[in-house]
Amino acid sequence: MLIYSKISMNQKKILISGASIAGPTLAFWLNRFGFSATIVERADSLRLGGQNIDIRGAAQKIAQLMGMEDEIRAADTGELGVRFVDENENTKAELPKGGSNIGTSELEILRGDLAQILYNHTVNDVEYLFDNQIVSLNEFEEGVKVTFQKGEDRDFDLVICADGIRSRTRSLIFGDEPVVRFLNLYMCYFTIPKIPSDSRWARWYNATDSRVIFIRPDNVGTTRASFSFLSEPKGYEKLTLAEQKAILKQKFGDAGWEATRILTALDKDTEIYFDGISQVIAPNWSKGRCAMTGDAAFCPSPLSGMGASLSMVGAYILAGELSKHSDYKDAFAAYEKLLRPYVNQIQKLPPGVPHLAHPKSKIGISILNTIINFISSKIVKSIGNLFSNKNKLSTDDTIELPDYWKSEVMV
Ligand SMILES: Cc1cc2nc3c(=O)[nH]c(=O)nc-3n(C[C@H](O)[C@H](O)[C@H](O)COP(=O)(O)OP(=O)(O)OC[C@H]3O[C@@H](n4cnc5c(N)ncnc54)[C@H](O)[C@@H]3O)c2cc1C
Numbered sequence: 001m002l003i004y005s006k007i008s009m010n011q012k013k014i015l016i017s018g019a020s021i022a023g024p025t026l027a028f029w030l031n032r033f034g035f036s037a038t039i040v041e042r043a044d045s046l047r048l049g050g051q052n053i054d055i056r057g058a059a060q061k062i063a064q065l066m067g068m069e070d071e072i073r074a075a076d077t078g079e080l081g082v083r084f085v086d087e088n089e090n091t092k093a094e095l096p097k098g099g100s101n102i103g104t105s106e107l108e109i110l111r112g113d114l115a116q117i118l119y120n121h122t123v124n125d126v127e128y129l130f131d132n133q134i135v136s137l138n139e140f141e142e143g144v145k146v147t148f149q150k151g152e153d154r155d156f157d158l159v160i161c162a163d164g165i166r167s168r169t170r171s172l173i174f175g176d177e178p179v180v181r182f183l184n185l186y187m188c189y190f191t192i193p194k195i196p197s198d199s200r201w202a203r204w205y206n207a208t209d210s211r212v213i214f215i216r217p218d219n220v221g222t223t224r225a226s227f228s229f230l231s232e233p234k235g236y237e238k239l240t241l242a243e244q245k246a247i248l249k250q251k252f253g254d255a256g257w258e259a260t261r262i263l264t265a266l267d268k269d270t271e272i273y274f275d276g277i278s279q280v281i282a283p284n285w286s287k288g289r290c291a292m293t294g295d296a297a298f299c300p301s302p303l304s305g306m307g308a309s310l311s312m313v314g315a316y317i318l319a320g321e322l323s324k325h326s327d328y329k330d331a332f333a334a335y336e337k338l339l340r341p342y343v344n345q346i347q348k349l350p351p352g353v354p355h356l357a358h359p360k361s362k363i364g365i366s367i368l369n370t371i372i373n374f375i376s377s378k379i380v381k382s383i384g385n386l387f388s389n390k391n392k393l394s395t396d397d398t399i400e401l402p403d404y405w406k407s408e409v410m411v
Contacts, residue, residue, distance in 0.1 A: 011036050014322075015146060015156040017134055018163030019046060021111075022294025022311035024118035026162060027126040028066055029319030032405065037126045038156070040148065042163070044131040046119055048112030049271040051189050051224045052077050052216055054105045055114070058399050059309035062316050065405075068117050075113040077219050079104045080200040084372050087205070087256045093372035104202065110218055114308060134159070134169050139288045158328055159290045160318070162311075165280055166237070167296035174292075178282035183301060185354040186236055187228040188248060188274040192265035194223045206365045207255035210358040213262065225262050227252055228277075230358045237275045244274045277301050277354065279347055286332035293318050298343040303353055306346045313399060314339055320404030342399040 012035050016023045019041035027037040055063055055072055063069045081096035082103045095103035119128075129148070136147040143155045161169040170178060194217075202216040210230035218224050229251055236247055245266055252259045266272070280299040285292055294311035301307070318335045325331035359365050 012157040013038070015040065015159045017161045017169040018294070018296070019119065019128060020115055020164065021118065021308050022315045023162035024122045025312045026160060026293060026315035026319055028118065028122050029316055030322065031122065031125040033319055033323035035322065038129065039126055040129040040132050040134060042133045046115055047271070048115060049189065049191065049273050050111030051226060052079065052108045053111045053114065053308040054305055055107045055109065056105065056306070056309045058401055059312040060107060061401060062312050066121060068121055071117050072107065072109050072114065075109045075219060077108050077110060077217060078200055079108060079202055079217050082202045082204055084204045084369060092369040111308065134172065137172055137290065144289050157289065161292040161296045162294045162315070163296055165275065165278060165295045165299045167292070170292055170296050173287050173290045174282065174284070177284065178280055180278045180280055182233050182276050182278045183303065183354055184230055184232065185228055185277040186231050187226060187277050187302065188244070188272055189224065189226045190266060190272040191222045192225050192262055194221055198223045205257045206359060206368060207257070208360065208362055208365065210360050211252060211255055212358055213252070213255060213257060213259060215258065228358070230355065233276065241272065244272065277303060285336050289328060291318065291332050298347070300346045303349055304346050310343065310346055313342070316401065320402055323404055345398065
């Protein structure tokens, strides 16, 4: 395991909003570079839901540098690949792990496991404030005065939003300048009890009317499920949990296959992640003493398969540039210059995504299944991005990570 000593006596205080992937990665590196990091998280504890995510390319290198690659490997979900099934469980196509550049990837971990590992590696050095959030920010000459929903106002040198695609902190800073671009797809992830027929294979089922049900194995004795469906924007992400579950019942009640089992389990499930699949397009990632990273700044959407990896890369570069520059304005500018081309590339989705994987009619589904059999075709690779969390562009290696820990730090 690599050990980094603090290379700066710079005890600038940095507040980060959001304790998922981007926030704790940023805090880890800020701490290594000698800053004092505080994370405020709206939820009352870590949110551990979600499905498999990939750690790829540059993010894998960052995980290595953070000394957590072995833990991530040990938490691999053990998925053997993806099977496309019909209503009667007949396999129409099969993509074994590593057998193609889509489907199950080499390094897959549950999103919650990654969040937990990141938390474990930061909790001793970073101040965590759960069940709280920023309600206002007032910048002054020497810093930012932050008013929290609970507790006293506090001053920080810098504030970073890492609180996801619907970031409210981002709105406090940037107003409506960043655009959340909806991709006409709603998706909901949750955990259900495992039954004997749930094997190590993930199963993908297309129902008519542009609906998909996807079941994946995990490494903790449960099963991960997701529903997705094409739709015009309806604001479902703003509904209450009960209303969202009602929408899912209405949408998937007659979908066939394992829909009834999953909807029954959904009744008992406490946490679901339901959102309109979107990308965040922000012309600026910083304003004054505030900046943003992760999904809040540049969500590429789960269709890219790069959400977690990109958020780790962004956090690492933001921390590194802050360590390199004495003036935060130069650091923010350098962060954006270095990262933006990479983000732009990852945010480019293949033509037809997400519609290709969500055919409306039975004929469309049968055409899709035929296409899937040609697993080496470009179309199939595009389709694969919808369920594999795998980057269609294979851009993961196209950013060179600077060796910040070797940099001289200006105080
Ligand atoms: C519960 C959950 C499940 C997910 N499941 C999947 C999945 O299965 N597949 C997938 O591809 N992606 C999933 N995602 C999204 C995925 O984690 C991100 O796309 C990616 O990892 C980038 O992470 P992030 O840290 O930038 O943002 P996010 O992972 O979205 O995390 C944002 C964090 O900020 C917190 N937060 C929100 N608002 C505030 C506020 N006002 N103040 C303080 N904290 C706030 C949230 O509670 C959350 O912990 C999930 C996210 C969450 C939160």
